[in-house]
Amino acid sequence: MPVGYSAAEIMETIKMIETENLDIRTITMGISLRDCADTDIKKTAQKVYDKVTKNAENLVKVGEDISKEYGIPIINKRIAVTPISLVGESCLTDSYVALAQALDQAAHQVGVNFIGGFSALVQKGFTKGDEILLESISESLAVTKRVCSSVNIASTKAGINMDAVYRMGKIIKETAEKTKEQGAIGCAKLVVFCNVPEDNPFMAGAFHGIGEPEVVINVGVSGPGVVLHAIKNNPGLDFGSLATLIKQTAFKITRMGELAGREAAKRLNIPFGIVDLSLAPTPAIGDSVADILEAMGLEKVGGHGTTAALALLNDAVKKGGAMASSYVGGLSGAFIPVSEDAGMIRGVEEGSLCLDKLEAMTCVCSVGLDMIAVPGETTAETIAAIIADEAAIGMINRKTTAVRIIPVPGSKVGDKVEYGGLLGQAPVMPLHMYSAEKFIKRGGRIPAPIHALNN
Amino acid sequence: MNTRRQTSQEGEVERVIITVVGKDKVGIISGVTGLLSDNNVNILDISQTIMQDFLTMIMVTDISGMTVSLQRLQEILAEKGEEIGVRINAQHEDIFKYMHRI
Numbered sequence: 001m002p003v004g005y006s007a008a009e010i011m012e013t014i015k016m017i018e019t020e021n022l023d024i025r026t027i028t029m030g031i032s033l034r035d036c037a038d039t040d041i042k043k044t045a046q047k048v049y050d051k052v053t054k055n056a057e058n059l060v061k062v063g064e065d066i067s068k069e070y071g072i073p074i075i076n077k078r079i080a081v082t083p084i085s086l087v088g089e090s091c092l093t094d095s096y097v098a099l100a101q102a103l104d105q106a107a108h109q110v111g112v113n114f115i116g117g118f119s120a121l122v123q124k125g126f127t128k129g130d131e132i133l134l135e136s137i138s139e140s141l142a143v144t145k146r147v148c149s150s151v152n153i154a155s156t157k158a159g160i161n162m163d164a165v166y167r168m169g170k171i172i173k174e175t176a177e178k179t180k181e182q183g184a185i186g187c188a189k190l191v192v193f194c195n196v197p198e199d200n201p202f203m204a205g206a207f208h209g210i211g212e213p214e215v216v217i218n219v220g221v222s223g224p225g226v227v228l229h230a231i232k233n234n235p236g237l238d239f240g241s242l243a244t245l246i247k248q249t250a251f252k253i254t255r256m257g258e259l260a261g262r263e264a265a266k267r268l269n270i271p272f273g274i275v276d277l278s279l280a281p282t283p284a285i286g287d288s289v290a291d292i293l294e295a296m297g298l299e300k301v302g303g304h305g306t307t308a309a310l311a312l313l314n315d316a317v318k319k320g321g322a323m324a325s326s327y328v329g330g331l332s333g334a335f336i337p338v339s340e341d342a343g344m345i346r347g348v349e350e351g352s353l354c355l356d357k358l359e360a361m362t363c364v365c366s367v368g369l370d371m372i373a374v375p376g377e378t379t380a381e382t383i384a385a386i387i388a389d390e391a392a393i394g395m396i397n398r399k400t401t402a403v404r405i406i407p408v409p410g411s412k413v414g415d416k417v418e419y420g421g422l423l424g425q426a427p428v429m430p431l432h433m434y435s436a437e438k439f440i441k442r443g444g445r446i447p448a449p450i451h452a453l454n455n
Numbered sequence: 456m457n458t459r460r461q462t463s464q465e466g467e468v469e470r471v472i473i474t475v476v477g478k479d480k481v482g483i484i485s486g487v488t489g490l491l492s493d494n495n496v497n498i499l500d501i502s503q504t505i506m507q508d509f510l511t512m513i514m515v516t517d518i519s520g521m522t523v524s525l526q527r528l529q530e531i532l533a534e535k536g537e538e539i540g541v542r543i544n545a546q547h548e549d550i551f552k553y554m555h556r557i
Contacts, residue, residue: 004552004556005551005552005555005556007502007504007511007513009551009554009555010472010474010513010551011474011511011513013550013551013554013555014474014476014544014546065526068525068526068529069525069526069546069547070546070547070549070550071544071545071546071547071550072550252554252555255553255554255555256550256553256554258553259549259550259553259554263549323557324557
């Protein structure tokens with residue numbers, strides 16, 4: 001054959017796509033909105049709408065063309081923008097809901113399903129714009145469909161802004177209340193971060209960081225199903241060989257992302273940013289990170305050994321992926337969302353996977369406690385304490401952690417909330433019964449750890 | 456629809472890999488190659504294996520002179536595949552080059 005690859009390799013690629021759910025999870029266009037600021041919020045909203053729709057005009061078409069020509073599904077085309085707390089700061093207003101609506105309309109106009117960046121970075125304190133943004137989150141998520149919000153409340157360098165943590169606990173409760181008719185879906189579009197990456201292409205935490213160029217294309221790959229098949233087809237490997245197998249597989253998955261991202265950037269005539277090496281599960285059968293851990297030899301996900309298995313998986317994915325891409329960024333690791341992973345849901349329902357084990361798992365992977373439904377009676381203080389625990393893990397271990405938690409109004413442990421699509425279905429999980437209220441109400445900031453002083 | 460492709464330049468080879476997978480029977484190759492010649496797609500190489508009546512055929516083709524768009528070709532091939540009961544994919548070769556080589 002007059003080409004540099006074999007027939008077996010061609011068939012391997014086709015098998016990965018057709019039977020193992022290999023896909024590009026998202027092509028995300030980052031757009032700077034820093035030049036949209038104005039004292040008049042209506043003018044700002046118009047500028048935001050105009051800039052997003054102009055830049056992303058061809059995003060969906062280009063994504064679909066690439067998908068067809070190469071025969072690889074590109075599931076989502078999305079947009080990330082400059083944190084709205086910065087864009088809205090100059091506006092003489094006390095609410096940014098109009099900006100959220102402008103983003104929502106722009107996203108609808110260009111045909112993307114999510115737009116991220118209704119965000120603020122408050123790890124050390126609040127500016128005027130941050131305050132207004134936080135106040136606007138719950139309503140914005142209730143009145144829009146496509147807007148995603150994220151707030152960074154901690155970093156290794158700054159410590160944990162516990163005032164922000166408490167406020168996020170309250171905002172999550174408010175958001176749940178305002179969207180209770182749809183299972184508190186507003187909370188599925190709201191992430192609280194420690195050490196947030198500024199080039200993450202994945203929702204709901206994507207935004208366009210201040211160090212980013214005017215416009216950029218970032219790509220998030222997927223492929224738990226491919227890794228799962230590789231492990232199942234090679235039983236009995238020792239850990240070194242298992243890691244190598246995962247690395248080889250991650251390499252191939254990531255190359256697809258690199259190809260799609262570069263091609264999209266070329267066709268849109270904007271710079272290519274990064275490939276995010278995350279293994280992102282979907283609710284589809286066989287596309288589960290939990291299934292991978294079980295294929296490694298665990299009887300059930302969440303049992304003893306789960307953290308070690310996940311650590312091996314996460315590290316091998318990064319090593320293989322790093323070889324495959326010129327620029328790696330974003331979150332880059334295995335995701336462990338509960339509602340979006342059929343194996344995780346099964347683990348919760350069968351009692352093998354609890355919140356404490358999920359917390360331990362977040363120490364060795366990206367990203368954090370993700371898509372977890374908890375009873376409606378959970379207090380803002382308890383949610384704040386959960387956020388504080390995750391932020392502490394991120395701060396001390398110099399890694400990204402996040403919390404996307406859904407206190408579903410009226411629900412109790414054992415109920416199941418249906419979101420459909422990629423968000424899947426969330427079993428309501430039990431929490432510890434003891435209160436952290438006094439701790440959370442102390443106020444102030446937990447100082448940065450000693451290893452923040454590394455200069 | 457039948458406009459000449461814009462992206463290819465004169466004299467440059469642009470490869471597309473066409474794979475046919477399905478139960479073997481009379482007329483598969485002629486069905487597919489006939490379509491390709493109708494649309495001025497040049498076949499550079501064919502390899503095929505048959506295991507227990509199951510056919511896997513891989514064709515390396517050059518589409519630089521093709522008279523339709525790649526997406527249209529994919530549609531035509533998919534229709535043909537449905538008609539003769541096999542699965543036909545046409546993919547730009549870069550996906551294979553990228554996945555398996557740096």
